[in-house]
Amino acid sequence: MLAIAGTTPAAAEEGMWTFDNFPEAQVREAYGWAPDQAWLDHTRQAAVRLTGGCSASFVSPQGLILTNHHCVASCLFDNSTAAADLLDAGFIAGRREDEVACPGQQAEVVTGITDVTGRVRTALEGLGGEALTRARDAAIAAIEDENCTDRATTRCQVVTLFGGGQYKLYTYRKYSDVRLVWAPEDRAATFGGDPDNFNFPRYSMDASFLRAYENGQPVQPAAHLKWNPRAPQEGEPTFVVGNPGSTSRLYTQSQLAFEREVALPASVTSFSELRGRLIAAMQGSEERAREGLDLLNGIENSLKVYIGRQRALNDPAFTARLASAETDLRGRTDVTAGDPWEQVSEAVGAYRTLYLPYRYTQPSADLYAYAHDLVMAAQERAKPNAERLPAYSDSALPLLEKEVLDERPIYPWLEELRLSWSLSKAREYLGVDDADTRLLLGRESPEQLAARLVAGTKLADPAYRRQLWEGGLAAIQASDDPLIRYALQLEPRQRELQQQVDAQYRGPLAAAGAKLTDARFAAYGDSQYPDATFTLRISYGKVAGWEERGTTVPFATNLGGTFDRATGSAPFDLARGFAARENEIDRDATYDFVTTNDIIGGNSGSPVIDRAGTVIGAAFDGNIHSLGGNYGYDPALNRTVVVSTEAVQEALETIYPAPALVRELAGG
């Protein structure tokens, strides 16, 4: 049976629970045991959020961080040159001073969770539309401002839970100097490539280590998880602690219809074409093959997620269960004072009209993103904190500044490819004669415009970006950089569309979301978990394979299986380290395994923790069924895919030897 999150009490193993509402009774019933508060506090303090979009954990008292290889791929890539390809070769820092900085990356640890629902909901009482979103943004900015005065080491974020039903203040200790310690060869992590991504059985060393620094010294975290390089046991309980990015399990039928009918087809179609453009362009030369790889991996991963969601929403059995859950809740809800489902439906109706212009007036490319952020930040910083767009509030600015100013390589051909692709999709979806298309293109073609902007801009130079950031609005207005001029040209229309989306969609959704949450709690009690928000959650489950079309998928693979699966042709070619150490590698060591934990993108790198509180793996993927997990969790089929600490230990000892790291982990 497929239980649907939130609208009925969660099924066993379902849920991405907040640490202030851990389902202790459910866990105890499932396993005859549940973590106590000390266990929970310890793991919470050891859990790390990586602002690049991943999860992680401290695993030594010297700030050592365990995460996935794919979470540091961009860092490897940004530190690579044609002569020294760290992504391809892997990276081992023999000494602390060899550890290299990861551009744009920041590590964050939750230090407190405070309920601020009352204050925020009071601030927006009686308001609707744009006024509501403005009041909400102002209230949130004020709360964040009051609680994080030291912005160098702390970060405050008010998180909207249950689509506007609850608001919680999360405070973080932040570490903005994150360095790379160890990573295997890319092929060891991406063995099987896109074809094996989101599949199992799997043979992937998707693990890496980072270290957090502060003032040039390794950080001493408040807590760390004990490294436990053992094999998982079938059936043993596992806890995944991390930051699931986003789910849509509380979506109403009208929201799901919009996803299925409008948003997903546009995403799948557009990104498939981008994938094709990139694959072919990378075949042009070895240099381009290297330079495009990180982006291609990202696109293929996102695309597979979108395709999986589209498949789930095109599965009549799956959608029927979602529909029946909504029917159940409606039957238990008194709507005489206003029907929140109808309010959501009206908001979605308005969004159907706004969606395409809103989406396609935001061109895609790193250089354009710099220009956009610089322009918007300069304009917003000139306003009082409470009146700014949330992305530019005082609490959000430090990370944005770091992301804009950190040095990283820019490949003009790649920028031009993305920009001309996104502009051509804008023209396709909006139409040649649309006013927004004219605003975007003028009389130029997407190809001409992209070539001109990329060739003319100086924004690839971090010194120039710093000059504009520090120069503020005056510097922006005085700049003759073509991408800055272009971002200035688009900005009024982008703001106008943002206002319309806030007024007609986000505002009404927040108001209806609060009512739906109240209805949900009234109907099913308070053992509910909110949709994912890239904030810290804990999921419980167990080590278990699954049944599929009459056959059993075993719960684990071992290192030796890699050699059986290798065909010699990419992406099933052996990593060089594996080939060289074939006779030394412990073939029986557990490599990857699956658990019933309920996770989603953003959980990558999450520690998989056993009953004793020690780490036995790093979650790096879901199986193919878990892609529908965006909308609902199926305990029979959805699985988390984990690289075992036993395999990582074998890599550290035998395949990509790092003796200092082995010692540090053993001493933890």
Next chain:
Amino acid sequence: MLAIAGTTPAAAEEGMWTFDNFPEAQVREAYGWAPDQAWLDHTRQAAVRLTGGCSASFVSPQGLILTNHHCVASCLFDNSTAAADLLDAGFIAGRREDEVACPGQQAEVVTGITDVTGRVRTALEGLGGEALTRARDAAIAAIEDENCTDRATTRCQVVTLFGGGQYKLYTYRKYSDVRLVWAPEDRAATFGGDPDNFNFPRYSMDASFLRAYENGQPVQPAAHLKWNPRAPQEGEPTFVVGNPGSTSRLYTQSQLAFEREVALPASVTSFSELRGRLIAAMQGSEERAREGLDLLNGIENSLKVYIGRQRALNDPAFTARLASAETDLRGRTDVTAGDPWEQVSEAVGAYRTLYLPYRYTQPSADLYAYAHDLVMAAQERAKPNAERLPAYSDSALPLLEKEVLDERPIYPWLEELRLSWSLSKAREYLGVDDADTRLLLGRESPEQLAARLVAGTKLADPAYRRQLWEGGLAAIQASDDPLIRYALQLEPRQRELQQQVDAQYRGPLAAAGAKLTDARFAAYGDSQYPDATFTLRISYGKVAGWEERGTTVPFATNLGGTFDRATGSAPFDLARGFAARENEIDRDATYDFVTTNDIIGGNSGSPVIDRAGTVIGAAFDGNIHSLGGNYGYDPALNRTVVVSTEAVQEALETIYPAPALVRELAGG
């Protein structure tokens, strides 16, 4: 109101009618006049089917044929070299001896339509599954065999109408030597490119002329349409006579669900990636830009059709009307002796399982298609006619032989690109560990396999293809050509899947289709038109713009508008001929116009005929709304897009002068 074809009496202007069931009363009611039998016979005799997938008409007594530019683009392309790019430059044959042959092209004129429903339905009475499709194929092969003994000049085709409700024998006079006479520059025809495709207002010279030859002499057709280079009048009746390729208006709800949930997402996703691969590869060099253009145009056109269909089936208002039409027919039908909708639904259920392997075990590339056709033709020709697959029956073989043996250029990079793309999609949709994936790839990657096959094959050489065709099965079995070996390796599995599809899907559908047709005629009478089958149809309508979001789209553009729309950047750059003759061109001449005629892909090149029986344009497109026309016709929005004879005359006189052609048309 959107009337749904077939399930209720057709709305005014709806329908792709067969010539033996012309809706005379409906036309008379709409226009106070209707064509008589002589008018119908004359236009039928002048109508030409082009086997490349287009429609056309004779417009002179010397075998001159009017069609679209995009219907001859492949011919221009196949006759081009880097030094002489006919597609780019256009083509004017000053003398008969300059007219160049079009590879693979054949012109066909209907000479008779005979109802053979009784004979076929009797042959399959009481049968089901694969037995039914075998009996049907045998009966059809026998009928075709008996009626077309002279295969050099005639062709017989038994057409399945109403999904198995009716069978009709179409006999054709065929002309297998078709030559190019006149074509404008590519940019004159494709002004606005893919962005303007399926849109209006439009500024496209999508017209060309061919000539049919026999024994080295121009053909003297039994009839031709009088060339009438005048402007269309708003509201005047128009008749489109041509060969709509395929529609799905009689699909049941379960068939539509399969399209929406499975087939269309796979097509849109796969072809979007191919589009991207091709765009980027073509940017690699000017040579590749030229060599890839014809394929890119084809892919973008197909993709737009798929996206339009996906949008239509994701439009709740549109699908609700289709559902209600089915409900209406069900309400009028007695299903106590078996429910045909349920039978269709069961067949579709089986097809859901078979579809992906059936689709993806057929790799895509011209060279592979040669190999496949050579292998299958050799095997099938060794059997009695009645036991062959329909594509290899005696009546089908002559055209297949021509298509396989005609000389045309092959570009290895393009073959490799398509083949590796289609193999990588097979692996993606079937899964790495699937037996069919292993059959397709062995231990090679899609890229390696495609490179090896394309580099090693001799099938680009027409002499080698002829040697294999004439050598039959023995030559095939003795060949060491890697693509022939590969096709031989796939063939048993392809046949197995074909048998399963016949047994579980096509057979049951044919049986249910007959019942549904009987139900439809019983409920709504005999003024019904069947789904399109790339056979001759006539559509009636009128010259008319439409209303969209409160504004009126005018019914026509004029030549002068081209200069206003031109931006100077591709694809909105002026054709050189237009730029050079800007001051001479008659700016007021009607360029393109729209009519309410109900057409679909395959109708391209169809003559647009006025009440007097003269030709006033060539249909070349539908508007964006017409893409939903695959499933249902909406008289308020669906429009046919036509290039006017007035504009073509201006081109022949002023822009791309062809005095001999002007004289020939005037004398017609």
